Amino acid sequence: MRKSIATVSVSGTLAEKLEAIAAAGFDGVEIFENDLLACPLSPEEARARAADLGLGIDLYQPFRDFEAVPAEVLARNLRRAEHKFRLMERLGADLLLVCSNVSPAAIDDDELAAEQLRLLAERAAEHGIRIAYEALAWGRHVNEYLHAWRIARLADHPNLGVCLDSFHILSRGSDPIGIEAIPGEKIFFLQLADAPLLAMDVLQWSRHYRCFPGQGNFDLAGLVASVRRTGYAGPLSLEVFNDVFRQASAERTALDGMRSLIALEQELDGTAQPAVPAGFAFAELADTGALGGVLSALGFARTGRHPTKPVELWEQGGARLLLNATGADPALVAIGLDSPDPAGAAKHAESLLSPVLPRERAPEEARLEAVAAPDGTEIFFCDDAWLTDFAPSGPVPGPVTGIDHVALTQPRHHFDEAELFYRSVLGLRPQESLELPDPYGLLRSKAMSGPGGAVRVVVNIAQVGADHLPWQHVALACDDVVAVARRLRREQPGLLLPIPGNYYDDLEARHEVDPELRDLGVLYDRDEHGEFLHVYTVTVGRVFFEIVQRIGGYEGYGAGNAPVRLAVQHARGH
Ligand SMILES: O=C(O)c1ccc(O)c(O)c1
Numbered sequence: 001m002r003k004s005i006a007t008v009s010v011s012g013t014l015a016e017k018l019e020a021i022a023a024a025g026f027d028g029v030e031i032f033e034n035d036l037l038a039c040p041l042s043p044e045e046a047r048a049r050a051a052d053l054g055l056g057i058d059l060y061q062p063f064r065d066f067e068a069v070p071a072e073v074l075a076r077n078l079r080r081a082e083h084k085f086r087l088m089e090r091l092g093a094d095l096l097l098v099c100s101n102v103s104p105a106a107i108d109d110d111e112l113a114a115e116q117l118r119l120l121a122e123r124a125a126e127h128g129i130r131i132a133y134e135a136l137a138w139g140r141h142v143n144e145y146l147h148a149w150r151i152a153r154l155a156d157h158p159n160l161g162v163c164l165d166s167f168h169i170l171s172r173g174s175d176p177i178g179i180e181a182i183p184g185e186k187i188f189f190l191q192l193a194d195a196p197l198l199a200m201d202v203l204q205w206s207r208h209y210r211c212f213p214g215q216g217n218f219d220l221a222g223l224v225a226s227v228r229r230t231g232y233a234g235p236l237s238l239e240v241f242n243d244v245f246r247q248a249s250a251e252r253t254a255l256d257g258m259r260s261l262i263a264l265e266q267e268l269d270g271t272a273q274p275a276v277p278a279g280f281a282f283a284e285l286a287d288t289g290a291l292g293g294v295l296s297a298l299g300f301a302r303t304g305r306h307p308t309k310p311v312e313l314w315e316q317g318g319a320r321l322l323l324n325a326t327g328a329d330p331a332l333v334a335i336g337l338d339s340p341d342p343a344g345a346a347k348h349a350e351s352l353l354s355p356v357l358p359r360e361r362a363p364e365e366a367r368l369e370a371v372a373a374p375d376g377t378e379i380f381f382c383d384d385a386w387l388t389d390f391a392p393s394g395p396v397p398g399p400v401t402g403i404d405h406v407a408l409t410q411p412r413h414h415f416d417e418a419e420l421f422y423r424s425v426l427g428l429r430p431q432e433s434l435e436l437p438d439p440y441g442l443l444r445s446k447a448m449s450g451p452g453g454a455v456r457v458v459v460n461i462a463q464v465g466a467d468h469l470p471w472q473h474v475a476l477a478c479d480d481v482v483a484v485a486r487r488l489r490r491e492q493p494g495l496l497l498p499i500p501g502n503y504y505d506d507l508e509a510r511h512e513v514d515p516e517l518r519d520l521g522v523l524y525d526r527d528e529h530g531e532f533l534h535v536y537t538v539t540v541g542r543v544f545f546e547i548v549q550r551i552g553g554y555e556g557y558g559a560g561n562a563p564v565r566l567a568v569q570h571a572r573g574h
């Protein structure tokens with residue numbers, strides 16, 4: 001389907017917005033009136049600019065508070081409309097969005113609304129313009145899409161139809177199945193926005209927290225499927241009011257919008273083939289030589305080296321870590337995912353506009369398919385071939401059994417993009433979304449996981465104003481955290497993060513736990529499925545390790561303990 005986006009969805013001047021929107025591959029735009037009013041380009045120049053960029057102007061919006069008004073107001077509103085029709089002729093736009101009236105002066109009378117909209121449609125027709133009537137979720141009397149449709153049907157004019165906006169429909173909890181009762185040719189326009197579920201006033205929710213499809217909690221695919229069944233042939237158009245997008249790079253936002261529409265279409269067409277990973281093949285860390293000692297203390301052994309690159313393989317149980325002597329401060333730089341079809345996985349990622357990374361390789365080395373995640377972390381799709389490069393010396397037994405999860409960090413303005421990436425490219429599903437207090441702010445955190453918890457990724461963002469990104473970490477799954485902690489306290493007492501006694505006073509008040517947890521600094525959590533024991537190492541560079549033990553079917557991440565960890569890390573300076 002044709003893909004469009006409202007100019008309000010991205011940052012910048014109108015000219016900058018059009019550039020970014022065209023560069024992302026959209027077919028058309030909705031010109032949001034404020035963007036034009038503040039623009040030095042004349043309507044003719046804006047039209048030419050869009051045309052040069054290959055963009056159609058699919059809609060002009062919004063026209064407010066028109067219908068169901070007293071006669072003297074109607075005369076003024078029609079005069080206002082005539083001005084807009086002439087402007088639209090200059091702009092080359094032939095569809096005007098009219099939002100349902102929000103004014104306290106609006107009259108609760110569908111026949112009056114229909115009569116006046118019919119008049120508007122007649123006037124519009126003289127200019128070759130059509131009217132798309134949209135029920136705002138906070139409209140004074142008309143705030144449901146089926147109500148807007150009833151009025152448009154009553155008005156019965158070929159130049160009057162409805163605009164459906166997923167936010168207004170889904171934010172009110174309306175059932176989109178009713179869309180299928182509207183003839184497709186009377187749906188003049190379809191606007192798409194997702195949103196996180198927030199308990200707040202719907203206007204504030206709409207104006208600040210909309211996001212692209214796949215970044216929130218609405219079932220956009222279900223809604224669009226209903227719209228398609230009507231025979232609607234117009235564009236899918238993103239209309240997103242979002243405080244963060246307004247400030248972010250227009251190019252990056254527009255590209256992410258395009259990615260969201262591609263993912264949505266793939267879902268609708270049944271062509272989405274997310275590269276659902278079967279597990280972690282490895283985590284790769286940049287290193288200056290500091291991490292080998294930490295890994296040895298944790299029971300890992302170096303089992304191989306890359307033939308041509310300064311990369312070592314360290315193993316314990318099923319956990320494989322690569323240390324890459326890049327000379328950069330220790331940080332998590334790549335994750336390898338076990339993929340049944342690495343080439344197909346990379347192709348799917350590429351179809352969703354993920355940057356595919358070039359791999360230089362010697363002829364004998366395994367070919368690795370890799371894409372960049374939004375935070376720059378390289379994601380490798382692996383079959384078993386990669387391991388043979390390292391000629392590993394054999395298994396390393398120990399309590400660590402594998403990689404439980406990795407926690408990556410994003411700047412605030414890439415958080416939504418990251419969620420869409422992990423959902424659409426890797427087929428991970430969002431789990432809990434949390435805000436964790438630390439001494440200097442809030443850490444937002446969202447866990448995403450694959451089927452059966454085979455792969456878990458935690459996406460963190462720094463509090464606004466933080467001068468550094470939060471630390472990344474690799475969490476190692478283990479079947480006996482207490483044994484690991486005992487050994488480390490004995491042999492390397494400085495390696496584990498010390499946990500304050502106050503934490504245990506509270507923990508012991510809530511649960512009957514082994515007093516040894518306090519002595520060892522082991523943290524504890526439980527949920528309805530099971531229990532969780534974990535310890536953290538101190539931070540090296542940007543990264544630390546966590547060793548976790550899931551008992552029973554515990555599904556969380558010990559998030560309740562994270563504020564204690566953050567406070568200790570801050571107090572230590574890392
Ligand atoms: O927030 C608003 O006023 C507004 C305006 C136009 C729209 O299409 C919309 O969905 C909301």
Ligand SMILES: [Mg+2]
Pocket residue numbers: 134165191239
């Ligand atoms: Mg809208």
